[in-house]
Amino acid sequence: MTAPEQPPESTAEGRRVIDLLWNPEPPPGSRGPRPRLTLGQVVEAGIALADAAGLTQLSMRKVAAALDVGAMSLYTYVPGRDELVELMIDTVYAEHDRPAPGLGWRDRLESFVRESWALYRRHPWLLDHNQSRLPLGPNVLDVEESLYAALAAAGFTGADTVAAANFVRWQLLGAARAMIGDEAEARSTGVSYEAYWGARSSFWTTYFDSERYPTTTAIWEAGGFDDASALSLDRLLDRLLDAVDRARSAT
Amino acid sequence: MTAPEQPPESTAEGRRVIDLLWNPEPPPGSRGPRPRLTLGQVVEAGIALADAAGLTQLSMRKVAAALDVGAMSLYTYVPGRDELVELMIDTVYAEHDRPAPGLGWRDRLESFVRESWALYRRHPWLLDHNQSRLPLGPNVLDVEESLYAALAAAGFTGADTVAAANFVRWQLLGAARAMIGDEAEARSTGVSYEAYWGARSSFWTTYFDSERYPTTTAIWEAGGFDDASALSLDRLLDRLLDAVDRARSAT
DNA sequence: GACATTACCATACACTGTACGGAAAGGAGG
């Protein structure tokens, strides 16, 4: 009967996460009381908390407490916890340097991998997130573009580029989860790698049967599980770049 | 002063998860009332719930309700939720067929990948778990052994076997998370892949800038993101086996 | 029959995300 019922685009509640990602600080609707916070502050507080204690410890109440604000006030800035995490992810992706486009594909790919690794090291909670649906934010897309661009420079086109990018991503994520994720878990739970295995050392003498697991035993005896070296980033990089090179010349 | 204070190994509370994994049904201490359940029933109920609704929906109260038992009764059988999940994982790994050792390495590796894929498809909640610390259960170790054995048959030794196994695992997990995880998320949240992207379609017209993301745009225009085919299991297998073959002859 | 052992579980506590509705701040229009 009255005004047209268009969705309240400008209200905080009505803004979807995509708008928050691409237009984080819209011109202040001049009416109500001044906001005490900015979206950026909320996101930064979330990042600080996740860096220190992990994603599972990130709660709306704790973020609010860190900002000296009531818990429900956060919902003025952010639709909910999931969206906050998406914003946190895109925000830290801004730290991911893009390689200079003048370099060759190998250097650019190496730079990409090292930057990602460093990012995961600074923000291990990124590894907890299912990376198959990364937020569609500007910084995330910038980083994806830089990966695609490096692979295009290597000669990949079309779907081959996507396949090569997935290859790089999955190796990187797998290795990072194995190494950095373990470190982070050790730090947050206080159970170190050695303590974890030490507590399970009785397993090896009590239950492990070297006749049931001959190959595993052989690898163990050959020192194949003394991983500190096998799982190094440099070694991963060597294998990764060579594999990409081979796939490149294969097409 | 009285009896030696050895840890109560035989009581339910004192049994660690390793003991539950390897010795799930110890001889009944004949004293108290008969248990109404078995550990196996508890684990199966957990698996059924996770299959139907995902790991986030798995709660002690719901598992208990499915078994028509009070929530706290579960703690007679299982130390806690985390341990229940570990037991669930090892239990479903029993479904993972081990390839006949007579076959060549290529067939065995293909069998391994297809079996893992089918397992993830039946139990997508496996993909939610951080696979870098799989439970040390008999079935998990059997599967790992079969992978190592296939790679040993391909000529890998020592740390090279571990590196190759990691390569296979990470590609497999990455692809499975991208495909199956998305399917499962769509099923449990009711938001299909198309609906998810449809809801974000305004993004492409509103925010996406083809000049900022030229390579991404070019791939898109070449149809590189029409993934249904690019992400197929067969294609993954081809690439995977070829890559292993090349790494094999490279050493 | 007394006692030791064990299974079962009601209650409670400390958390979580967030729906709801009220209070109050502050600019805009009269």
Add this chain to the structure above:
DNA sequence: CCTCCTTTCCGTACAGTGTATGGTAATGTC
């Protein structure tokens, strides 16, 4: 200035979560 509308802030509440505690009752051994 006063009123009104918009917007921020947030106390309270609800439906969940994992699990610590401690009581009750069932069962075997002595």
